Amino acid sequence: MPAAAELICGSSKVVDLISRLPPDVFSETCLHILTYLSGLSTGVDAAELSSRLSSSGITVDFGDLQSITRYLLLTFRCAGRQSLSADGLISRLEEGSSRWAKSVLQIIHKLWSEHGAEVKLQQEATGMLSIGQLVDMQWKLGMAMSSDTCRSLNSPYVMVMLKVANPSGQICQKAFEMTIQQFQNLHGQFKEIAAVMETV
Template identity: 60%
Template sequence: MPTGEDSQGVTKVVESISQLSPDLLADACQHILFYLSGQTRGVESAHISDRFQRAGVRLDHDVLQNIVRFLLLTFRSAGKSNLSADNLVSKLEEGSNKWPKASLQVMHKLWSEHGALVHAQQEVQAMLSISQLVDLQWKLCMAVSSDTCRSLNSPYVCLLLKIIEPSGQICQRSFEMTIPQFQNFHKQLKEMATVMETV
């Protein structure tokens, strides 16, 4: 049972969703459902934001992120519980009485089409809930000033990793390595690639 604060949060998200036309809501939901059914590698909030802006809907970044998180959680939870489209709509109505009828119809239709695929994918992901590396970029840099480093003008490597977390959100992580550390890292990657070729 949601607490008063939780239900207020749901109501705010639902009020934000109610600003969307059925077509925009369907587009956002499909983007998320394609990810949850294993057809895409992640949920690009930037894609959803661009689509909204082209349609003239301007939402604050946090509001958009809350909508994406809510839809991800809703569909993922419905997939794990193997809910029917009717049961999903009932749960949404229980969570908030602010749902527009047109929005519930969109959710019902899309869940009828994608629910079984999402359920199957959720069962697979339950066994494999780890992050995935999508992209790795590196650049050679030079330290020119530092409060703590004694040896300036020494080269280092800056790595940027793009990772899909189990939640579906794409995040970036960056860190720095000395040249010997990077050479060792490169050697380990080559060894892993060799081992994977034999599998």
């Protein structure tokens, strides 16, 4: 499906979900996404956004929040690739659905007017790349009770947890186990990478 078609074929369900959000929550969600698409943050973490909303006393179903963020990511990304003006974006959205609340469209118009040019530049730059970005890495040492890679029980292992922002902007977590030897090899490779980076 072409990008233009993707942009204007907003699901009525998602439009209804967006229209039910309080204006300040919707504005913060859009700003979170636009900050990422402008290259100023590492990704859109729906879990973190949900946590921030909850701490402000606002409860939004996590699945609904994920649907909203996916739709807004696609919409703003397509608008950036097509170099749409704020008026052009609103026009496309209205063509796609007649269910948009006026206040929602006003927020989108205002934020796209402020951040659209930055998103367009960033989309041009990242259009050539399609790899994920490592956001965070944590590890912990444990004792294996059962494992495919450890030959005997009670062997030490390292659990590695990665947070990766994939090219679509969604942050996902990946976890895997390594033997102590594998982890030491990985550590050595990171040291070599760091030494090379210092010479650049």
